[in-house]
């Protein structure tokens with residue numbers, strides 16, 4: 243076993259790739275952002291599972307707890323803006339996903355928002371086709387939900403239940419086949435923007451256009467794209483979208499997710515979870531339900547204020563950040579990582595599952611272990627040596643690159659240690 247680095251005790255690289263990393267860091271326009279996060283000399287490449295803590299969050303959270311809750315108590319719902327926080331935080335997320343204001347609401351988990359979005363989309367599509375399942379009078383009934391065959395599992399589970407509730411059926415379709423498979427009986431297609439396993443970027447504008455040509459609706463899951471690359475929801479005409487905020491948006495463990503409903507569709511958004519927070523006049527406490535206008539229609543119950551306000555503070559790091567610069571750095575980081583892996587990892591030990599083409603790559607690199615390398619053990623060895631990525635069964639090492647705080651020196655170190663770890667198999 244080669245010498246074991248202590249916590250963050252990996253030797254500085256001395257070869258040409260380390261020199262190149264230093265040069266790339268010196269000209270990185272986002273380099274100054276790293277100091278806005280709490281980091282140590284661990285190489286943290288797991289921001290696609292849990293983003294690092296923005297430095298200003300603990301102070302803000304202490305103020306929310308001690309002053310807003312501790313002293314103002316119930317008054318904070320009005321005076322501290324708690325009641326309107328879901329829409330306010332939604333409007334902070336909006337520019338990061340290419341949405342004009344008033345179309346995004348923060349709250350609940352991604353799983354819950356997938357359910358709301360898919361049921362609402364099926365209801366819209368069934369009304370478009372002139373009736374409920376099987377009784378359309380101006381076209382065939384739209385009874386099918388197409389689900390990304392490579393989706394993060396929760397989306398598939400929820401789509402299945404949503405379909406059962408609306409009298410529809412589910413069919414799994416690979417994102418690349420979505421355009422060919424969508425048809426007159428499709429109600430909605432549910433697609434992940436970036437594949438969580440391989441890091442492949444799916445064609446959001448192209449698939450959206452194809453789904454619309456077929457008269458169906460599309461729901462995008464942005465969990466692995468928002469905050470890592472520009473997303474153009476409004477420009478592409480996407481119908482609905484959901485995403486989480488604890489990955490590239492650094493909102494903290496279990497931070498609230500969000501729901502986007504295109505403005506033109508808001509009046510037709512018929513939520514399957516019409517809680518009192520989405521009522522047009524919640525404090526009327528009326529027996530009958532009347533939906534609010536706008537993004538608030540996507541709310542359910544009382545918002546999770548502590549998490550929501552931590553997220554609001556965390557989103558402050560995006561002020562003044564150009565998403566084109568984020569994308570450029572993300573691609574440069576993943577390109578450099580792939581080069582360093584080729585240079586440092588012995589031939590035949592790992593194979594990249596992540597597309598080489600920039601247009602098809604998100605912000606992570608997934609390496610399939612081969613040649614007798616045990617991926618689970620390799621990741622344990624990496625973590626013990628201060629390189630944190632994650633492992634997905636059966637044999638995939640995932641490395642997420644967060645452009646706001648990952649440096650090129652981090653990338654070079656990670657690949658160098660990976661080379662050592664995968665080179666010492668028995």
Ligand SMILES: *Cc1c(COP(=O)(O)O)cnc(C)c1O
Nearest residue numbers: 351352353394434438463465486
């Ligand atoms: C991370 C992730 C989720 C997580 O859903 P939760 O409800 O927050 O647990 C959902 N979908 C995708 C595509 C993800 O990557």
